[in-house]
Amino acid sequence: MFEYEMATARRADLIREADRYRMVREARKALRASARRQEPESAVRGNRLRFTRAA
DSSP: OHHHHHHHHHHHHHHHHHHHHHHHHHHHHHHHHHHHHSOOOOOOOOHHHHSOOOO
16 A cells, blocks of 8 residues: 555656646747747937938
8 A cells, every 4th residue: 555655646746747847848938939029129220311411
């Protein structure tokens, strides 16, 4: 009976560990996806059209 209880406890530990690993992987994947969606900053263009010519 003791071996069965040890096996059951070990199985529960492995399931918890797998769930934690899966959650971390999904969180990292979501972070990468959100970083890809953000547009990179670019140089400002078209300032010449905004201002009039001086002299």
